[in-house]
């Protein structure tokens with residue numbers, strides 16, 4: 001991986017983190033507790049609660065992805081274990097890294113490991 005590719009990846013990771021952080025913030029606004037308000041009917045209240053459940057799991061997923069991306073950024077900056085498959089030690093193609101910067105395995109091992 002050359003310096004230009006590294007810069008590209010850093011930019012990519014930072015913008016992903018930014019997007020995810022914004023998404024989490026927006027989702028968090030939607031999962032405020034539902035008040036047993038007479039203004040909205042029982043059904044729409046259930047509906048809201050159901051959506052909130054979905055949003056809560058998206059929040060958890062996005063938060064985990066942010067952590068993974070921050071970890072990837074860290075590894076990239078320190079030049080440790082970045083772009084190398086942790087399973088077989090082969091280089092991970094730059095295209096895969098750009099698509100999924102937090103990947104720690106090459107395509108082959110990822111499939112093998114069910115990642």
Ligand SMILES: [Zn+2]
Pocket residue numbers: 085086087088089090105106107108109110
């Ligand atoms: Zn591998």
